[in-house]
Amino acid sequence: MPLWTLHGNGRTVEPGSVVAPSERLNWPATVAMGVQHVVAMFGATFLVPTITGFPVSTTLLFSGIGTLLFLLITRNRLPSYLGSSFAFIAPITAATASGGMGSALAGVVAVGVLLALVGVVVQVAGLGWVDKLMPPVVAGAIVALIGFNLAPTAWLNYKVDALTATVTLAAVILFSVLFKGFLGRISIFLGVIVGYVFAALTGKLDFSKVGDADWIGLPEFHLPDFATAGTWSTIAMFLPVVLVLVAENVGHVRGVATMTDASVNQHTGRALIADGVATTLAGVGGGSGTTTYGENIGVMAATRVYSTAVYWVAGIVAILLAFSPKIGAIFNSIPAGVLGGVTTALYGLIGIIGIKIWVDNRVDFSRPVNQYTAAVALVIGIAGFTMQWDAFQLGGIVLGTIAALAIYHLGNLIARARKSGADDGGPIPAVGPLGGDPQD
Template sequence: MGLPWKLHGDGKTVSSTTIVAPDERLTWGRTIGLGVQHVVAMFGATFLVPLITGFPPATTLLFSGIGTILFLLITGNRLPSYLGSSFAFLAPIGAATKIGGIPLALSGIIVVGALLAVVGLVVHLAGAGWIDRLMPPVVSGAIVALIGFNLAPSARTNFAEAPVTALVTLAVIVLVTVLFKGLIGRLSIVIGVVVGYLVALAAGQVDLSRVADAKWFGLPDFHAPAFDPNQLAVYLAFIPVVLALVAENVGHVKGVGQLTGRDLTPLTGRALVADGVSTVIAGLGGGSATTTYGENIGVMAATRVFSTAAYWVAAIVAVLLGLSPKVGEVISSVPHGVLGGATTALYGLIGIIGIRIWVENRVDFAKPKNQLTAGIALIMGIADFTFDFGQASFGGIIVGTVAAIVVFHVMDLIGRARGTDESTPVASDQAHAATGGVPAEPRRD
C-alpha cells in the first residue's frame, strides 16, 4: 500500500487561490520543514503545562507525539491536528497533586480521557447536534472563561517569586505579539520565555546542575497512575474538563472545515475518540493530557498547507525530543519567575477565548438568561466557590460549570413554558475553545 498523499501541483508552490488539502503534500523537503514549524508552534504551550504541574516535560513531549500519531490514524488522515498539552486540566491536577501526588492526578486524567472517548462514540453514532443543545455558546463560553480566570491566583504566586524576571517575560510577550506578524508573532510565548530565561540565568535564578548530568538520548521518566476510590471529589473535579475538551474539538473540526472548504463534521466523533484515547495513554505513562491546538491552525491558515503529512513529521520530531532527557531537564530548569510572566498572559488568554466564543456567536446579553448564566458561572469560578458535602469538596471550576448548565437550561425551560423568553438558537459554529490548545498570541485565524 502506498503513501496516502498525492503531490500538490509541482510540489513546490501553493498559489493564492488554492490550498494543500489534507490528502495532499508538497515535496518531502518542504513537508519536513512545515512539520518542524508545527513543532515550534506547539512547543511553547506544551512544555509550560508540565512545568506548572510538575510532570516530566520529556514524557509530555513523547506522549504528545504519540497522541498526534493516534489522532491521525483514528481520523483516517483526513483531519490535520497536533495534540499538545491541555491547560484545562491545570486546576484539578493541582488539587489532586496536593492530595495524592502525581499518581492520583494521572488517574483523574485517565477518567477524563475515557469519558471523552465515550462521548466521541456517542457523537459518532448519534451526531453532534445534542452537544450544541447542551452547551450553547453562552454556556461553553462561560465554562472556558472561568477555567482560565480560576487559575489567576497561580499566576500571581509564580509572578511574586521573581517580579522583575516575570515582568520582563510578560513585556516581551506583549511586544513580540504587537511588533511581528505571521509565525514570529505566534511564537510570542516561546520568545518571551526564552528572554525571561536568559534574564533569570543572569540573575542566578536557574539551576543547571541536572542538565549537565542528563543524557542526550534515553527514555524519559514514567509515572504510573494510582486510583483511589476514597477520592470521589477529586475525580468529580475533573469532570468539567470533558465539556471544555468537547467544545474545543468540535470547534477544531469546524474551523479546519471552514478553512479547507470541506465538510469535516462527520469526523467529529472520531476526533473526540482520538483525543480521549490519547489522553488515557498519556495518563497511563505520566504525560500531560492532550488536546487539539489552535497554534497549529494558525500555522495552517498562514501557510495554506493542511497536509496531514506535515503532522506526521511533527509527531515524529516530538517523539524524538521526548527521548532526550537533556531536553527535558533544560525545560524543567525554567524558574518560577518566568512561569509567572508567561502564565499571566496564558491564563488571561484562556479566559478571553471564552469571551471570544460569545462574540463570534453573537450571544445576546440583553437576555436575562444569558446575563445570569455567564455572570453566576464566572463569579463562582473566579472566586473559587467551594461546597463541601461530607468528605467531598467541589471547587470553583466544577461549581461554575454546573451552574452555567443548570441556570441556562432552567431559565430557558421556564421562560419558554411561560412565553416570557424565546429559545436560544443553536450556534452554527462553535468557536475554538483552546484551553489545552492555548494560543501563543491573541488568535488571528
C-alpha cells in the same frame, strides 16, 4: 494507491489554492513544515507540565504518540497536532496538591475515557445534542472560568521574583504586538526565552541539573492512582474539562473544513474519539491530557498546507525529542518568576477565549438568563468556591460549570413556561436586570 498525492509541482502552493489533507509537497518541504509545527506547539506543550510538575519529556512523548493515533483514527483525513491542553492545568494543580501525581493522572484518564465516549455518541447521533447542552453562553462561561480560576496560581509564582516576572510578561506582550504571523503566534514561547535569559544574566537560574542529565534516555513514567481516598472528588474536578475539549475539537474540525472541504465535518466524532484515546493513554503513562492545537491551526492558515503528511513528521519529531532527558531538565530549570510572568498572560488569554466565544456568537446579554449564566459561573470560578462532604470535594471549576448549565437550562425552561402563561392570559413577567426581558 499512495497515502498522499503530490500537490502541483511539489514545491509551491498556487495562489488561491491549498494543499489538501490527502496531498503533500515534496518530502524536504514536508519535513521542514513538520519541524515548524513542532516549534509552533512546543511553547504551549512544555508549559503545561512545567507549571503542573509533570515530566516534560513524558508529556512531549505522549503528545507525539497522540498525534499519530489521531491521524490513524481519523483515517489520515484530518490534520491536527495534539498538544497539552491548558484546560487541565487547574484540576491537575489542585489534584496533585491534595492527592499527588497519581491522583491527578486518574483524573486525566477519566477525562479521556469520557471524551472518547462522547465521540462515539457524536459519531452515531450527530452534534445537535452537544449544541443544545452547551450553547455559546454556557461554553464561553466554562472556558472563561477555567482560565480565571488559575489567577491565584499565577500570582504565587509572580511574587517569588516580580522583576523577572515583569520582564517576561512585557516580552510576551511586546512580541505579540510587534510581530504578525508565525512569530506573533509563538509570543508566549519567545517571552519565556527572554525571561529565561534575563534570569540567567541576573544569577537567578539553577542550571546544575541540566549538566548532570543525559542527552539520551527514557522519559519518566508514572501510573494513575485510583485507590487514594478522595479519588472520586478528584475525578469530578476534571469532568468540566471534557466540555472544553469537545468545544476545541469541534472548532478545529470546522476550521479545517472551512479551509479545505466541508466533508471533513463528518470526522468530528472520530476526532473526539481520537483525542479521548490519546488523553487516556497519556494519563496511563504519566503525561498531561491532549487537545487539538490552535497554534498549529494558525500555521496551516498561514502556509495553506493542510497535508496530514506534515503532522506525521511533527509527531515523529516530538517522540524523538522526548527521549532526551537533558531537554526535559532545561525546561524544569525555568524559574518561578518566568512562569509567573508567562502564566499571568496565559491564564488571562484562556479566559478571553471564553469571552471571544460570546462575541463571535453574538450572545445576547440583555437576557437575564444569559447574564446570570455567565455572572454566577465566573464569580464561582474566580473566587474558587468549594463544597465538601467528608472526603468528597467539588471545586470552583466544577461548581461553576454546574451553575452555568443549571442556570441556563432551568432559566430557559422557566422563561418558556412563564411566556406560555402570559400568552394564555397569565401575568406578564417583569423586566429583568440590566434592561433584559426574561421572555427573550
